[in-house]
Amino acid sequence: MKISSSLLQRAAATVDKYALYVPKSGVFPKGFKVASTATGVKKNGNLDLGIILNTNKSRPSSAAAVFTTNKFKAAPVVLSKSVLDKTDGEGVDAIIVNSGCANSVTGEVGLKDAQTIVGEVNDFLGKGDATLTMSTGVIGQRLQMDKISKGIKQMFQKDSFGSDFDSWLGLAKSINTTDTFPKLVTSKFSLPNGTEYTLTGIAKGAGMICPNMATLLGFIVTDLPIKSTALQSMLRSSVDRSFNCISVDGDMSTNDTICMIANGAVNTSVIDESSPEYAQVKSQVTEFAQQLAQLVVRDGEGATKFVTVNVKNALNFKDAKVIAEAISNSMLVKTALYGQDANWGRILCAIGYAKLGDLASLDPTKINVSFVATDDSEPRELKLIVNGTPQLDVDEARASEILSLPDLEVLVNLGTGKEECQFWTCDLSHEYVTINGDYRS
Amino acid sequence: MKISSSLLQRAAATVDKYALYVPKSGVFPKGFKVASTATGVKKNGNLDLGIILNTNKSRPSSAAAVFTTNKFKAAPVVLSKSVLDKTDGEGVDAIIVNSGCANSVTGEVGLKDAQTIVGEVNDFLGKGDATLTMSTGVIGQRLQMDKISKGIKQMFQKDSFGSDFDSWLGLAKSINTTDTFPKLVTSKFSLPNGTEYTLTGIAKGAGMICPNMATLLGFIVTDLPIKSTALQSMLRSSVDRSFNCISVDGDMSTNDTICMIANGAVNTSVIDESSPEYAQVKSQVTEFAQQLAQLVVRDGEGATKFVTVNVKNALNFKDAKVIAEAISNSMLVKTALYGQDANWGRILCAIGYAKLGDLASLDPTKINVSFVATDDSEPRELKLIVNGTPQLDVDEARASEILSLPDLEVLVNLGTGKEECQFWTCDLSHEYVTINGDYRS
CATH class of the missing domain: 3.10.20.340 (ArgJ beta chain, C-terminal domain)
Known part of the structure; x- marks a missing residue:
């Protein structure tokens, strides 16, 4: 009856999670393009900086986010929260994410670094208060700003942005730390009124090596038009039933952030909480968020089950x-x-x-x-x-x-x-x- | 810089906790005697049943207890609680503890088994409502009542009770499950009014092998006379600062119980909450309970620190x-x-x-x-x-x-x-x- 633990571990190690859980193709919402690069912050030369851009100009985008309730909030959390507060979640056109350094417990200089990053992206976009930022990695260390600024400049100047599968997969990889596979989920949905829309989600898991936290980052983008207040309540409810229903070790990080952008590139009437479609979209977003959140558990550190x-x-x-x-x-x-x-x-x-x-x-x-x-x-x-x-x-x-x-x-x-x-x-x-x-x- | 974990484990394994933490002698309060026996419930033939008796007849004893707040309370918890409620903590003269079976989630039959045990001890004492009971070990299995009843009878009929060091150490051993050493603390104290009194405490730790819980059991006995209401508030405060301030894995068992009996064998005026000695005794009991509780952590499963x-x-x-x-x-x-x-x-x-x-x-x-x-x-x-x-x-x-x-x-x-x-x-x-x-x- 007795099975040795080392045997169990070997059995678990033989599961190729990358092959099982990383898709080979995907469907992506209209009006977004993404880029990623290796700035050198990660010493192994892996991708460590990614940007997602909204290119749809037909109407202003809506953005919403749910942040860590940890009392020590990292600089990117503080800054992104203030951008959303200031804009009421309207007109946010970019998310920039770096991995390898969490910019957490870095005080005033850390907040300035985050502001510099956001400012640089805003400059390329040609508008203010348009960018959210997330960081994951080592805590208590300053961002290597020279490398990151250089990375931002290169992505925009060389126009590295794309909307194909490989670009999105690269973005998913660029936010990983000790994840053993990138977490990318894409799905197309239809509503009874004939509207078709797409959700694409990327997350990173509870993984760490350096001095470290089990940071959870995730974002979902869609081409549906959704009012920002409706988007916020939809995201809150979805996260309560997905990312807030997973556990690897019960620790909650200073950087945890899930955000969502709806750019409205699909030509249909804007959804608010009183729309007949609201309940169905909420349920679709919830199920989608659950899929994404489950990938984080599947990649739980050392998990065999x-x-x-x-x-x-x-x-x-x-x-x-x-x-x-x-x-x-x-x-x-x-x-x-x-x-x-x-x-x-x-x-x-x-x-x-x-x-x-x-x-x-x-x-x-x-x-x-x-x-x-x-x-x-x-x-x-x-x-x-x-x-x-x-x-x-x-x-x-x-x-x-x-x-x-x-x-x-x-x-x-x-x-x-x-x-x-x-x-x-x-x-x-x-x-x-x-x-x-x-x-x- | 890198130290392999197996090296750490080997280093930890070389610490002889028994030699470090088990005393070779002790001081014990007047008017108590104890016995322990191996009933065969533990398959390895180790001690698994113990009784502590108050023999002081100069005044009625006071008893107090703090129980698990787990909503699934084991039968011995339910029964001991009812004995204390019924007697207002007065006149309790025995605690019987068995290890190897927790008598938890055993329903009505489990409660009857606990009542039978308590009844048998009461019969030997010649009075009702005089016995508390505790159990630790496998959950969801019935007590082997034939073995336990036989053990009780033998202890009383052969008069196995003693008040020497070895008897107390035997009692401490009889409540162990996967503990690697028995937990026995004894100490003598003086009060400003010249009164000398003794505390003896026994606990068992968060250890398990079988289907199992990390049960925490402990009891402290003293020869001071303390009013039962004062004893209860003193114990509650002490436990909040000792046994409730330890963590091995954060799980709380269905059987956790800490109880205290003060038999008043020391000839001094009865202490209540308004006595000038109350604060000092409370602080001494708290420090004593902390020592006992710390031994539980030292024996935490797999602990190296x-x-x-x-x-x-x-x-x-x-x-x-x-x-x-x-x-x-x-x-x-x-x-x-x-x-x-x-x-x-x-x-x-x-x-x-x-x-x-x-x-x-x-x-x-x-x-x-x-x-x-x-x-x-x-x-x-x-x-x-x-x-x-x-x-x-x-x-x-x-x-x-x-x-x-x-x-x-x-x-x-x-x-x-x-x-x-x-x-x-x-x-x-x-x-x-x-x-x-x-x-x-």
């Missing part, structure tokens, strides 16, 4: 989420999953200490917990706890089969209401400790 | 504690400490996402963070952040020296008030993942 924690029939969404999060962040649950141990006691324990808003959400006599297989094997659902009673005769062989799958689901049915929350997490492996225990190199 | 997180000059105790806890539970901080990486960015990041009650507790321009050496080497304090500004020229060699110590301190000076909180934690090692990722054996 992708685990969906599905909390159903809760009294309210918030409590469902708190419970899903407690399970997803529990080191005991995560190590048990790594060890392929059908350890429902740890799951129940995490549910029990989740800090619920409404105690009535949890009735110990109504709770059901199961493991669910993600392949076609039967029985798909292996019941561990039924109406609060542990199943002492759990089929251990079947449990081992399910837990040996690279993808699996933990299903919690609270039986107290109708709300639900899905959370995505990964296991905690020896490799995680190795990566994060390493000296800064 | 003992880390004191000291948050000073906070606006209030609660915020100091929330910040200390965020640092202590951060997987990124814990792996960095394991890797001996002077990674202040991760510490600052954890401070930044701590959920403060009062935002004014944290002023990013006033915060100071240092590593502090625990040996006599100089400079003792290595400043990482001064008034919010990271020290970019940190002496890395000195940082490595401090971080290579088995004991170290992270000092956070918030500079916004006068309250403080100390928290004790350990690092996160490969060994932790190995222990907790293992199949149930």
Whole structure:
């Protein structure tokens, strides 16, 4: 029965995540072009600076963003927030992202550096307050401004911008740090009124080597016209159900940023919160954001498993989420999953200490917990706890089969209401400790 | 500069914690006797059942307890709580503890089993509502009642009780699960009025192998006479500053219990909250509980380092504690400490996402963070952040020296008030993942 951990690790290492999760083609929204370059900030010569530009002039773009709630906000977060506040999210035409240095805890000089970068891009665009900026990488170090300014100039002067697949993939690569694959998702959608639109999303994952944070950056662009207030509430709701529902190690960075630009290049009426299309677009954006967010978990440091924690029939969404999060962040649950141990006691324990808003959400006599297989094997659902009673005769062989799958689901049915929350997490492996225990190199 | 993790682990493994932390003698309060036995519940034949009895008849004893807040409370927790409620903490003369089976999530039959155990001890004592019970070990399995009942009978009928050092050490061993050493602390104190009294404490740590929880059990007994209401508020305050200030992996078990019995065998006036001695006894009990709680961290699964997180000059105790806890539970901080990486960015990041009650507790321009050496080497304090500004020229060699110590301190000076909180934690090692990722054996 006993499988050595090193064996597990080797098995995990043989999965070629790049081949599995990086697309070979894509569809991209009208009116955007992108560029990326290697400025030399990353010592290995990899791409480390990227720009996305809106080229649609038919109407002003809308932009929205959700930022880290960490009280130590990095300079690019402070600056991007102020640009959005100042413009009410209208007329933002560029996002510039650098990797290799987070420009975090760098004080006044760091903020000035971020302003210089944004200013340089604005100059090339010929308008003010038009650029957002993001950074990821080493914390507490200043940006190498000479290299970055040179990189910006070259991209604009040589007109390195393109809208083909390779340009977008390059942009996705340029924001990576210790990610093992670039995260690019593209999709075309139709609305009942006949409108076709496209979403393209890029994210970087919870990865780090240097002195470091598990920064999460992501942006989604679309050619739909959406009012900036509607875009902000749509993005907030989508992020609450996607990027805020993933866990690698429970740490929240100083730089986390998800932003969205809608340039309105598709010729249809502008969507606001009262439009008949609003709900459908919101749901499409949410699903799309979930796909992108899941890629971040798949690339979790040292992860050998992708685990969906599905909390159903809760009294309210918030409590469902708190419970899903407690399970997803529990080191005991995560190590048990790594060890392929059908350890429902740890799951129940995490549910029990989740800090619920409404105690009535949890009735110990109504709770059901199961493991669910993600392949076609039967029985798909292996019941561990039924109406609060542990199943002492759990089929251990079947449990081992399910837990040996690279993808699996933990299903919690609270039986107290109708709300639900899905959370995505990964296991905690020896490799995680190795990566994060390493000296800064 | 790079030290391999396996080298670190080997270094840690060479520390003989038993020799370092288990006393060879002790002082014990008057009027208590203890016994322990191996019932066979633990397959390896180790001690797994222990009883502590109050034999002082000069006045009724006082008892108090602090229980897990996990919503899935184990049967012994439910029962002990009801005994204390019913008796107002007066006249409790026994604690019976078994290890190897947690009697948790066992429903009605589990509660009956716990009642049977308590009833059997009460019968030998010749009085009702006189016994508290605790269990630790495998979750979701029934107690082997035949073995336990036989063990209780044998201890009483053979009169295995003693009050010497070996009897107390046996009791400490009988409540261990995967602890690598028994946790026994004893100390004599004097009060200004000339009264001498003794505290003896026993705890078991966050350890597990089987299907399992990181159960924390502890009890402290004293021969001082203390009113039960005063004892309860004293214990609550002490636990908030000791057992509630330790972290191994942030998971909270269904069985966690700390209880205290004061039998009043010392002939002095009964202490209540208005007594002049109350504050001093409370402070002595708190320091004593801290010693006991620290032993639990020293025996943290896979731990190679003992880390004191000291948050000073906070606006209030609660915020100091929330910040200390965020640092202590951060997987990124814990792996960095394991890797001996002077990674202040991760510490600052954890401070930044701590959920403060009062935002004014944290002023990013006033915060100071240092590593502090625990040996006599100089400079003792290595400043990482001064008034919010990271020290970019940190002496890395000195940082490595401090971080290579088995004991170290992270000092956070918030500079916004006068309250403080100390928290004790350990690092996160490969060994932790190995222990907790293992199949149930």
